[in-house]
Amino acid sequence: MTEVQKPTIERVQTAEELNDAFNRGLVELYQAVFADPPYEEKFTPEEVKSFFELYFLQGVLMLAKENTQNVIGFSASIPLVLEAEIAKIAENFGIDLEAVWYFADLGVAHEYRRQKIAQVLVQTLIAETPADTLIMRTSENNIASQRVNQGVGFEIIEGMEQFVDQQRQDGTVQSDRRIFLQKQK
Numbered sequence: 001m002t003e004v005q006k007p008t009i010e011r012v013q014t015a016e017e018l019n020d021a022f023n024r025g026l027v028e029l030y031q032a033v034f035a036d037p038p039y040e041e042k043f044t045p046e047e048v049k050s051f052f053e054l055y056f057l058q059g060v061l062m063l064a065k066e067n068t069q070n071v072i073g074f075s076a077s078i079p080l081v082l083e084a085e086i087a088k089i090a091e092n093f094g095i096d097l098e099a100v101w102y103f104a105d106l107g108v109a110h111e112y113r114r115q116k117i118a119q120v121l122v123q124t125l126i127a128e129t130p131a132d133t134l135i136m137r138t139s140e141n142n143i144a145s146q147r148v149n150q151g152v153g154f155e156i157i158e159g160m161e162q163f164v165d166q167q168r169q170d171g172t173v174q175s176d177r178r179i180f181l182q183k184q185k
């Protein structure tokens with residue numbers, strides 16, 4: 001019987017590792033993960049690469065890979081001050097910008113879901129992030145994301161919200177309500 005191997009979850013430490021991940025499906029994975037409801041977002045490969053370059057250069061980027069080394073999941077955090085729009089909302093809410101990092105991204109490939117890969121991606125991201133507080137944003141309709149993150153100790157910040165306009169797969173621009181959660185280490 002073939003043994004089912006657990007995916008490896010590691011931080012991206014070098015530019016070569018990031019390039020290797022681009023060649024092993026990271027860009028297409030990101031596009032596929034956010035093409036679904038509730039997001040239905042459309043990103044060019046250049047946009048996706050620029051997000052991951054920022055995470056690698058200024059933040060923490062974790063990847064999950066299966067045994068053939070294809071990328072099947074990602075999580076990332078950056079200092080909150082680098083996310084200007086959200087930093088402004090947080091500041092108005094009395095959050096100390098200098099002390100907080102932003103949990104910027106999370107995704108797992110469809111065929112690998114419900115195997116606790118996101119849970120481990122978030123736990124290891126929290127451990128690697130050099131701040132005692134992380135905040136994150138999610139769609140109020142994204143139950144999977146809220147469950148995963150509440151499962152590792154994130155709590156909803158009551159009253160903090162944002163309406164985000166985004167181009168959908170069909171080309172229209174729509175707005176949806178995002179909520180915020182925080183985790184104190």
Ligand SMILES: CC(C)(COP(=O)(O)OP(=O)(O)OC[C@H]1O[C@@H](n2cnc3c(N)ncnc32)[C@H](O)[C@@H]1OP(=O)(O)O)[C@@H](O)C(=O)NCCC(=O)NCCS
Pocket residue numbers: 033034105106107108109112113114115116117118119120137138139142143144145147148151
């Ligand atoms: C959210 C996401 C990363 C979860 O990945 P995952 O690897 O399947 O999550 P896990 O297996 O670690 O789930 C841990 C727990 O979260 C909850 N959960 C996960 N997905 C769920 C879902 N679709 N519905 C309800 N609960 C869910 C469950 O309690 C689960 O534990 P269980 O499977 O033992 O019941 C994945 O669904 C995804 O990539 N979604 C699209 C991108 C996205 O929304 N990212 C977050 C943006 S803020």
